[in-house]
Amino acid sequence: MYYVAIGDSFTEGLGDELPDGSVRGWADLVAAGLAATSDQPVHYANLAVRGRLLAPVVSDQLEAALALSPAPTLLTLNGGGNDMMRPGCDVDRLVGLTEQAVLRCADAGVRLVLLSGADPTARLPFGSMMHRSGVALTAAVAELAARHDVLFVDAFSDEELRRPEYWSPDRLHLGPPGHRRVAGLVLAALGQPGAAHVVDPGPDEIRRLRTEARYYREHVLPWALRRVLRRSSGHGRTGKHLDWVEVTAGPSVRQGEPSR
Template sequence: MRYVAIGDSFTEGLGDELPDGTTRGWADLVAAGLAAAHGTTVQYANLAIRGRLLEPIVTDQLDRALSMSPAPTMITLNGGGNDMMRPGADLDRLLALTEGAVRRCAAAGVRLVLLSGGDPSARLPFGNVMRRRGVALTAATADLAARHGLEFVDVFSDVEIRREQYWSTDRLHLNSAGHRRVASLVLAGLGYATEAHVVEPAPAGTRRGLLAEARYYREFVVPWVHRRLRGRSSGDGRTAKYFDWVPVQPA
């Protein structure tokens, strides 16, 4: 099996940092799970880069994935979250871009798996707007997958992962527990007997104070706004963490 993951920070694994500072994430865990399930080495590449919009994911990243030698046997695709955070997000355009990727993978004989990202909207500024857009994009992507006979892993509709214990301090990216849950959902969606990862509930009565909220806006919201005003992205200047095949051994 040769597996390539394409996407943005969700697929890159942001929020699941190992003690040595490297980023892991659900796609790395899926590659390890596939190797363990088959009892053989899986060749794995992760071309995802944080901050990427859907168009460069289904052009630049997909171009690279389909040009790899030997060719991939499976690609996972998630994208559109960064598009939906911008004013004037065009759902029809996002679906057209996704369907183009579907057709390219089908023509190349590569198995494509579509994913929706987790729903962080409950704790984000303008979260209601984000949730409405996410619901619409998820439903449309599910319909697209059904029409083309593709696996679709609907993380956005997973109620469990909306809990605070699965999210990083920036409230936008999953933490290690969140990535572990996504990996278990993906492996189960691919037909492997996998128990969904679950964490213990938070103690009752916990709440954020005003100082914590002010610190959150200062450390995360304001820098994000500044990047948008300057037309910058958190992924500017970054390259994929696994641009070519790396072997993942069965554990």
């Protein structure tokens, strides 16, 4: 199997940092999960880059994914979250871009899995506006997937994932438990055994003034500054696995020479 993931920070794995500073994330865990149940080698690439809008994901990343040699047999696509964080988000345009990707994968004979990103909006500034766009985009992509007979994994509507225990301190990206749960949802949709990860309930979140002030200083203000400077968090970055790497059954991808 040759599995490639494309998208933004959600697919790159931001929030699921390893001790060496690299990021893992749900796509890495899906690759490892597939390897655990396969009697054939599993090869994996991840072209996702934080901060990317959907248009370059569908144009640049998708074309690079389909150009890999050997060609991918499975591709996961998520995008649109960064578009929804900008004023004047055009949901219809995002749906059109997604359909473009669906048709391109169909033409290439590559199995596609569409994902909606998890919903962080309850704990974000101006989250209600993003939530409305997210609901509309999720419903439209679900309809699109059904119409084209494409597998769709709806993480946005997963109530369990909205609990704060699943999120990183920036409240925008999933933490390790959240990435584990999304991986479980994807593997279950692909027919793999096992249940999606669930964390034990913690104490009710208390959002004190000092905590909120620190959150705005450490996370919201840097994001706002990047918007003013029109500088993406992914500026100058490339995907973490631009070519195939062999995956072994376990918690992460084996780093080493690209596989062929």
